[in-house]
Amino acid sequence: MTGTIARRLASIVPVMCIVAICVFLLLHFAPGDPAAIMAGDNATPANIAAIRAKLGLDQPVWLQFLVWVHNLLRGDLGTSLFWGEGVMTLIGQRAEPTISLALTTITFAVVVAVTLGVVAAAKVGSLLDRAVMGFAVMGFSVPVFVVGYLLIFVFAIILKWLPVQGYTPIAEGVLPWLRNLILPSFALGMAYVALIARITRATMLDVLAEDYMRTAKAKGVATRPMLLKHALKNAAVPIVTVIGNGVALLIGGVVITETVFNIPGVGRLVVDAIARRDYPIIQGVIMVFSGVYVLVNLLVDLSYTLFDPRVRG
């Protein structure tokens, strides 16, 4: 098993190389001049050219790539063209809100979706089943920002139960931290509820149809503990797979949610950087996000050994 882990870890390297090359090419072969944006509208063209030279942006692309990779391998993601702060520092400052949002969203989505999936599977074919699945799919059909605005309108403006926007660090208290995350998690989580509920229901149905379950039921053993113990354990593998895949979608959704709810996270950081052509930030954040995705999937793969002993060999 350590062999498997070692091999999997080693395979991360070529993957990240591909990511690095793709990202760098994407940015540097496209138009956009950070120097002109930074200098502002009243600047003269001569001044802009001088600034560009000072920033090293007029050097050949392959040279800039080598410099970037060299720094990357030393753990230095570069410095923001705009603020001059290290990309690592910026990501570090913004990591907490994004991670908090991701965790609360996943927790919310898994809890709600698994419940819905189990309920729907238990009462398969009934009106409840169809209603639950219909509700789940609805969540997937409306854009996240529309859901977000509606939630703000109802819960923050009209009912005044929750704040409109912003983020409170957990160090200032768990309750305020949660209060700021409830609406965003809900808005973002709706789409994943649909995905996870669907797969839960399908897997549960498969398991329920298994011979040993039917035997148990015929014997009169209570179905609920059976459902929860055996069925969920079997359903764990595909559910965890979906969560792993969902991380990529989550990262995408985080970008929109952070904009609507004004959460100062990494998603907002990179969207603003794209508008400004702040290349080091864009490159750095995409590398970090990709790295996270790859690691999460690695963990997911490794977790199969926990859930399914057959994989362990």
Add this chain to the structure above:
Amino acid sequence: MTRLGEFCRRNPTIVIGAMALMAVAALAIAAPWIAGDPMALAPIDRLQPPSAAHWLGTDFLGRDIYDRVVYGARISLIVGLSVAVCSIVIGLTIGLAAGYWRGVDTLVMRIMDGLMAIPAILLAIAMVSLNRASVWIVIVAITIPEVPRIVRLVRSVVLSVRTLPYIEAAVSGGSPGVKIVVRHILPATINPLIVQGTYITASAILTEAALSFLGAGVPPEIPTWGNMIAQSRLFIARAPWTIFAPGATLALVILSVNLLGDGLRDFLDVRLARRMV
């Protein structure tokens, strides 16, 4: 007739989904006859509520919302279907090659893993922002992140099919690889790809809305439901009709496509349901 009736009774989701989609597609095709000019603007008439002159009201530039919703059906469906078709065609080719000719497999899968690791929306925003906005660049930007998933799907089908006896027989019989792939393996991929195609269509239409929200969507002149909603988001309270019409049609289409996909999946292969997500 009775066989069709039987089919409809057993698979209501396919029927409902398909009919809704066909209705929307019909609307889109008939656009030039049933709607006026979606670009005609009249700033003096901006944000008018629905009336006899403007059935669904006007937007912030005074453009007729009904006209734009109908033409929006065209562009939204074109975006959704193009992304699905392109990603499937490209993914199919790569997946077949990777699954059958093991030599290219490792390299291809590494590249696909790399592509999958990059957050799709960031890739899309970057591609659109860094170039001129156009429908094509949006299609390309949404297609690229979808390809790796198709490749994986196709590859897994190929891997499970190629060990079957009749394939081995064809190989030892001396049939050229390409012929085997196209004649024997390709058909096995059709079913899962059709189902996945419906999901991709739905997801592409929503992604286009998200890109419009972040300012990286199709050119603002061109109507899509996604960018109509995004451009009118300031008016949720003041002029809700600007969002309601495109929003409702968008939700309806996504719902229908999802229903269709679910129904097709259940119909085509029950076991597939578990492999695909």
Add this chain to the structure above:
Amino acid sequence: MNATRRSMLRGSLAGLGLAAAPGILHAQPRPSERRTVRAVLQDDLPNYDPIWTTANIVAYHGAMVYDTLFGLDAKFQIRPQMVTAWDVSADKLTYTFELRDGLRFSDNTPVTSADVVPSIRRWMVRSGPGQILAPRVRDISPKDDKTFVVALSERFPLLLDLFATTTTPVLFIMRKREAETDPMQKIDQVVGSGPFTLNQDETRVGSRYVYDRNPTYVPRDEPASGMTGGKLVKLDRTIFVNMPDAQTAVAALEAGEIDFYEIPPADLLDQLQDNPDIIVENLSELGWVGYIALNWLYPPFDNIKCRQALLHVMNQADMLRPTFVSPKWYRTCPSYFTCGSAMDNDANTDWFRSGPDIPLAKQLLKEGGYDGRPIVMLQATNILYMSNAATVLAQEMRNAGMNVDLQPMDWANVVQRRASQNPPDKGGWNLFFTSCGGLGNSDPFMLAQMASIGRKGWFGWPDDARNEDLRAKWMMAETLAERKTLAVEIQENAWNVVPHISFGQWIQPGAHRRNVTGWLHVPGVVVFWNLEKA
């Protein structure tokens, strides 16, 4: 680098709930909400050097932490700020300035002429009008700690105007150390002598910028007025919050989570006005002027008749209404200069009075030899007024038979494309949209956009000797009456040769909570002293 790794690790651990107990991470006590103002401004701060960049938002930062030699008061009159007295020689070539008492930088060093002189020099390199001033300066040097002299080789009546204007880059006085930084590079420390200090510990770039009251600042003993007078800070802390989503910002203002929203979308202004807790107030009477840049280098706008045709096609109200909604917030303006300013006049404005005239436009296009080739119009999709103006004008031009190739892209792309002097079909352009501050546009001199010096000038590269001649005369004029006469001649000429086109004017009122009062009206900058919170 190790510190950054640690901060990243710390951020992650905190996110996983493994952080230390609450309270330990706060090094300093936080002022109460009663004594804090939270403001959402027009943009995020791209950097901290208001000389190096001309982006307006950085001037807001500058006004917080730095001070200026002179400033404009509420009536646009020049008043001294850091200067207490000054003297002009009889031949008007030598200006002697004396700094007032009590000026200190936030590191507790006194402000002396040794700081002022390099600050002026650095600013001259980066400022458009400063570059025009520079060849006329014989010498700038300190006479003693509190006095410095500007010696000119020829008269320059606008010297004090340059020192006082809020058109960027604004002449903020920095320490000698920062002022000696290469003008093409940014300063590396923020230390000023202004009414606030930047609290670097609490600031998170891209998210929030925290300014604390500067206890060593000694305000002038006058009431505050515009950028001048006593800059008395009555609260403890001001925070610039970066909140790009307009809907969220409005909701936050209504919920009291922020105190000030600089530019609410015009469509939401009525909703805000109806809210009893919110006041909508315009802080900049001169507002902004819409600017259409025309590329003089390539057809069709290399021809004077084709440019004139545009004047007869454009409908200013239609271009402004989709963004600015009501005549309360926008106005049409036929003048080459900001309507409502001193140089405003109505010379040669018949094209405006008679309204759009498509047949005449078509006639002019024919005379100008327009051959139907595509006219490349750059449309900035992520800036609403630019995007809407482009959409509307493209339609209007098409109605007059022009073949418009509308190219949507984000503003960053526009900024890059507009610099190209290539033909439009090879990466160039024919028109793009932007705006100028109402103050800057109210004279022919301050803005680089008003020059017509050909290829060395601002984008569009208009080339007109008569305009330049008149501008030079305006620059040397001594009296307001002279300047007004020249302005009439400049406009007469401008609407004949059409170096660029204005598409009207707008104001963008801000909205603030009712309990925060004392907002000063300053053109082009929002300032945060003088505020009180009930």
